[in-house]
Amino acid sequence: MGRGLRAAFRALLRKPVRVRYLTEAGEMVPVPERYRGKITYDKGACIGCLLCIRTCPSGAISTTEEKKVEFSVFKCTFCGQCAEICPKKAVKLGSDFELVVYEKEGMVVR
Amino acid sequence: MTGETRELEYDYSRLVVPFGPVHPALKEPVHFKVFVKKEEVVDVGLRLGHVHRGIEALAETRNLVQAMYLVERVCGICSHSHTTCFVGALEEIGRIQPSERALYLRTLVFELERLHSHLLWLGIMAYEIGFDTLFMFAFNTREAVLDLFEEITGNRVHHSMNVIGGVRWDLDGRMVEKVGRSMSKVREAAQRIREIFQDKTVEERLSGVGLLDRGAAQELCTVGPTARGSGLKTDVRKEDPYAAYGALEGSFSIVTRTEGDAYARTEVRIFEIFETINMINEILARLPGGSIRPGETIIRSMNRVPQGEAVSRVEAPRGELLYYVRTDGKGGLRRLKVRTPTLANIVGLRQMLIGGEVADIPVVVASIDPCLSCTNRITVIDLDKGGAGEPLRRRRRKWPH
Amino acid sequence: MAALAALLASLPAAVFLSLLFEGIDRKLHARMQGRIGPPVTQPFYDFAKLLNKESVFPSSSSKAIFASAPVIAAASSILAGAIPLASLVAGTSVVGDLILILYLLTMSSIMVMIGGSSSGNPYGAIGFSRKMVMLIGYEVPLLASILPLSLKSQHSFSYHGIVQSQVGMGTCFAFAYPSSAFAAAAFLACIPAAAGVVPFDVPEAKTEIVHGYLVEYGGPHLALARLAKDAASFALSFLALTLFFYHPPLFEGHASLGGLASAILCVAFAPAMMFLTVTVPRTVFARLKVGQAFKFCWSLPLTLSALSVVLSAAGF
Ligand code: SF4
Numbered sequence: 083m084g085r086g087l088r089a090a091f092r093a094l095l096r097k098p099v100r101v102r103y104l105t106e107a108g109e110m111v112p113v114p115e116r117y118r119g120k121i122t123y124d125k126g127a128c129i130g131c132l133l134c135i136r137t138c139p140s141g142a143i144s145t146t147e148e149k150k151v152e153f154s155v156f157k158c159t160f161c162g163q164c165a166e167i168c169p170k171k172a173v174k175l176g177s178d179f180e181l182v183v184y185e186k187e188g189m190v191v192r
Numbered sequence: 193m194t195g196e197t198r199e200l201e202y203d204y205s206r207l208v209v210p211f212g213p214v215h216p217a218l219k220e221p222v223h224f225k226v227f228v229k230k231e232e233v234v235d236v237g238l239r240l241g242h243v244h245r246g247i248e249a250l251a252e253t254r255n256l257v258q259a260m261y262l263v264e265r266v267c268g269i270c271s272h273s274h275t276t277c278f279v280g281a282l283e284e285i286g287r288i289q290p291s292e293r294a295l296y297l298r299t300l301v302f303e304l305e306r307l308h309s310h311l312l313w314l315g316i317m318a319y320e321i322g323f324d325t326l327f328m329f330a331f332n333t334r335e336a337v338l339d340l341f342e343e344i345t346g347n348r349v350h351h352s353m354n355v356i357g358g359v360r361w362d363l364d365g366r367m368v369e370k371v372g373r374s375m376s377k378v379r380e381a382a383q384r385i386r387e388i389f390q391d392k393t394v395e396e397r398l399s400g401v402g403l404l405d406r407g408a409a410q411e412l413c414t415v416g417p418t419a420r421g422s423g424l425k426t427d428v429r430k431e432d433p434y435a436a437y438g439a440l441e442g443s444f445s446i447v448t449r450t451e452g453d454a455y456a457r458t459e460v461r462i463f464e465i466f467e468t469i470n471m472i473n474e475i476l477a478r479l480p481g482g483s484i485r486p487g488e489t490i491i492r493s494m495n496r497v498p499q500g501e502a503v504s505r506v507e508a509p510r511g512e513l514l515y516y517v518r519t520d521g522k523g524g525l526r527r528l529k530v531r532t533p534t535l536a537n538i539v540g541l542r543q544m545l546i547g548g549e550v551a552d553i554p555v556v557v558a559s560i561d562p563c564l565s566c567t568n569r570i571t572v573i574d575l576d577k578g579g580a581g582e583p584l585r586r587r588r589r590k591w592p593h
Numbered sequence: 594m595a596a597l598a599a600l601l602a603s604l605p606a607a608v609f610l611s612l613l614f615e616g617i618d619r620k621l622h623a624r625m626q627g628r629i630g631p632p633v634t635q636p637f638y639d640f641a642k643l644l645n646k647e648s649v650f651p652s653s654s655s656k657a658i659f660a661s662a663p664v665i666a667a668a669s670s671i672l673a674g675a676i677p678l679a680s681l682v683a684g685t686s687v688v689g690d691l692i693l694i695l696y697l698l699t700m701s702s703i704m705v706m707i708g709g710s711s712s713g714n715p716y717g718a719i720g721f722s723r724k725m726v727m728l729i730g731y732e733v734p735l736l737a738s739i740l741p742l743s744l745k746s747q748h749s750f751s752y753h754g755i756v757q758s759q760v761g762m763g764t765c766f767a768f769a770y771p772s773s774a775f776a777a778a779a780f781l782a783c784i785p786a787a788a789g790v791v792p793f794d795v796p797e798a799k800t801e802i803v804h805g806y807l808v809e810y811g812g813p814h815l816a817l818a819r820l821a822k823d824a825a826s827f828a829l830s831f832l833a834l835t836l837f838f839y840h841p842p843l844f845e846g847h848a849s850l851g852g853l854a855s856a857i858l859c860v861a862f863a864p865a866m867m868f869l870t871v872t873v874p875r876t877v878f879a880r881l882k883v884g885q886a887f888k889f890c891w892s893l894p895l896t897l898s899a900l901s902v903v904l905s906a907a908g909f
Pocket residue numbers: 121137138139140141142143153157158159160161162163164165
């Protein structure tokens with residue numbers, strides 16, 4: 083009991099624990115370098131080898147008419163396999179984790 | 193006051209109290225039908241299968257790389273255990289030997305995972321006995337470990353650490369230092385949590401509750417901390433070393449208790465936290481150099497896995513996790529079988545619950561650290577009656593032999 | 594007439610203070626866990642929100658009892674909080690109102706319990722039987738701890754009489770006699786059980802029996818059932834402060850300021866009482882089991898109160 087009491091009073095006197103989230107509109111909380119967020123895609127660099135489609139576990143990637151690919155972020159599980167397999171490094175997983183949109187279209191990365 | 197009790201329509205001698213599938217004490221869907229006599233439990237029925245997801249069947253339609261990420265999602269807490277086990281089987285079939293450094297890093301994440309899982313569990317246990325403060329403290333400590341995961345692998349839950357023949361993320365000197373610093377902080381906090389757990393009020397709630405003696409534990413094939421709390425000295429890390437555990441054998445010991453009650457299982461986990469922290473420090477100190485993954489693309493590694501089968505075991509935080517993998521030699525799977533630790537432990541629950549009090553049900557259920565979405569591996573479908581089974585019947589496939 | 598007016602004015606004040614005290618309790622509880630916690634006004638929002646919701650009656654319930662129980666419970670515990678307030682403000686009270694207050698507090702527990710068990714839910718039934726055990730556990734020492742006060746204040750069972758006798762003594766009961774000091778300790782030790790908080794919240798243990806007798810309540814009825822609980826813990830901490838710790842130099846203030854001033858002072862100090870007897874226990878303890886809780890009530894508080902009764906009968 084004594085130990086619980088001591089720990090509780092120590093917490094009372096300290097600042098409460100908080101994890102910073104979005105503070106102001108547009109201001110993002112920094113994420114670690116390797117963080118796997120929303121995909122970014124460099125269409126120019128893509129050579130259309132479709133290796134990413136072959137290994138994507140969730141079927142989030144589909145081909146387009148111009149022999150390139152597009153990513154449905156809603157299906158993506160953020161495993162990062164596509165970024166890893168891409169021979170041209172055309173795909174990266176960015177730091178954006180705020181995945182809320184009004185239109186589903188907004189979550190397709192082309 | 194006796195006049196007012198007439199309002200009750202209940203037969204006090206034998207109430208059937210449903211526990212779950214939705215219950216504040218059991219956060220995951222499982223249904224216990226508990227027969228209660230006054231405050232005593234006289235019988236327990238168990239029903240699983242509410243969240244059967246068909247992962248095994250799904251994996252058979254994927255190639256090995258995709259399946260690797262799929263099995264990671266069997267569990268949200270021991271995700272790394274699942275991939276390690278799966279990849280271990282693939283490496284055995286394909287005779288692929290990961291580098292030393294890769295094995296050490298695999299082990300590092302594995303132990304970090306055990307650390308966060310046990311801290312999470314301590315929090316849950318505290319919550320079950322109504323000690324919300326301790327729950328908050330434990331989760332706050334666990335947060336530090338999750339932050340490390342985010343830093344090392346880029347995700348707090350699904351680390352995607354393993355590839356066939358290696359690991360994906362390396363640790364540089366700065367990160368090694370950071371993990372070390374975090375570990376000393378976690379150790380300090382865990383020490384405090386341990387002290388509170390050794391408090392008399394907590395001990396009173398937990399000791400003598402949910403008894404499972406050594407013989408029963410062995411007979412029911414319990415695994416992990418549940419078995420170790422009943423005095424069985426079993427640990428896959430020692431018995432059948434995988435990853436770098438063979439080399440690290442001297443740096444950890446198996447924690448056992450002989451009481452076989454909820455408090456023993458708690459103590460096993462608390463002391464395992466310290467063993468784990470020691471082991472992490474050891475790994476950081478001994479981290480060998482070299483590359484972390486094969487130079488070829490993962491598709492090439494995948495295609496090098498021939499037709500074959502293997503059984504792989506790892507010691508997940510909850511106990512022995514077992515995978516049976518049969519590959520088809522064309523980068524796909526013929527059959528995947530997952531035996532999660534909770535499936536082995538959950539049969540022991542009936543034994544533990546009968547004769548106990550209603551007040552102890554959540555404590556006893558929590559004491560085996562059930563991970564029920566892992567465990568929902570079976571579902572009973574009455575094909576003759578049609579109904580929900582109908583769509584499944586259409587999709588039923590013949591297992592290739 | 595003035596007393597009646599004071600009582601009428603005290604009723605809304607008691608409701609307000611009960612909710613405010615819950616807010617303070619939740620904030621401190623959160624801070625002791627390292628959380629930020631809800632704003633102090635949160636219970637008011639909760640209360641207002643619940644009032645606006647629909648009440649659902651389970652088909653297996655006996656409706657009349659199920660619906661009326663929380664109303665009676667809330668009314669009686671608000672009254673139990675309002676009477677001491679009013680008598681401090683008005684400076685008078687009726688004979689034997691202390692007994693009435695304690696009876697009202699018991700009444701409120703019994704009513705919620707009956708309402709819960711009439712819901713036809715097995716959890717409600719278990720909550721009922723557990724609350725029964727707890728009632729027997731804490732009522733006896735709680736009542737017994739009042740006896741020495743009555744003995745020391747000319748056999749008065751009037752709340753105001755007891756408070757006034759502390760003014761007469763020039764010191765508060767907690768420090769006046771050994772017997773009343775033991776009585777104070779017994780009373781304080783009973784508060785967590787009487788207020789139904791961890792470690793004694795067995796009748797509504799969330800993780801075991803899903804809030805026990807509250808399980809089927811919703812909407813305004815839940816709001817009232819919860820208000821009943823809040824009002825009970827307010828009443829208990831206010832009673833504890835005024836019966837045992839009414840230190841005249843501190844609370845009597847200037848006689849010119851009248852009863853209102855001392856009532857306000859007492860209200861200002863009551864959160865400290867609540868912090869000690871409700872917030873701290875519920876933060877640093879794990880929930881006990883029914884048997885353990887009962888055993889606790891019949892060991893420490895009962896011994897203390899028995900000791901105090903014996904001592905006061907012997908004249909100490
Ligand atoms: S991150 Fe994974 S799931 Fe998402 S698109 Fe890439 S491969 Fe597919």
